[in-house]
Amino acid sequence: MNISQSGSKQVSGLRFSNVFCEDPNENALTLTGWISDVVFDGVTVLKQAPRGSELKGTDFDHRVENVVFRNFRVEGQQVHSLQQAGFKSPSLGLNIVFTTRDAGPR
Numbered sequence: 001m002n003i004s005q006s007g008s009k010q011v012s013g014l015r016f017s018n019v020f021c022e023d024p025n026e027n028a029l030t031l032t033g034w035i036s037d038v039v040f041d042g043v044t045v046l047k048q049a050p051r052g053s054e055l056k057g058t059d060f061d062h063r064v065e066n067v068v069f070r071n072f073r074v075e076g077q078q079v080h081s082l083q084q085a086g087f088k089s090p091s092l093g094l095n096i097v098f099t100t101r102d103a104g105p106r
Contacts, residue, residue, distance in 0.1 A: 003035055010034045018042040034062045041070045048074050048086045055082075057092025065094040072098060 003011060011034065021044070034057070057063035072079045079085040080098050 003038070010036065012037045015039045015041065016043060019044070021045045022047070033058060033064075035067075036063075036065045038066070039068045039070060040072060041068075043069070043072050045072075045074045053085065053087045055087060055091070055093035055096060060092065063092040063094060064096075067093070067096050069096075069098045071100055 003014070014037070016039070019040070019042070055064045055067065069079065069085070072085065074085055077084075078100065082096060082098075085098070
């Protein structure tokens with residue numbers, strides 16, 4: 001899954017619910033650019049991506065912020081952190097939350 005925004009516009013207010021990823025190729029999830037207020041709710045990844053996933057802002061005006069992973073599972077395990085989910089260190093990623101509760105942007 002790839003969400004990318006490299007222009008001057010913003011991608012915001014996205015919600016992904018009950019998504020099942022069987023076999024990620026290179027990156028299970030890549031968020032790049034000015035992206036905010038995204039919720040991944042009930043996402044299950046059967047197998048962790050070999051190269052990991054990324055949250056990557058290119059500069060302060062193109063950052064990734066306010067992303068909630070609710071009930072996010074990788075290889076059968078409930079995930080509580082970026083590291084546990086197999087994400088590379090975020091670059092300009094702000095307010096990235098893992099939770100099992102109904103909280104965060106909608």
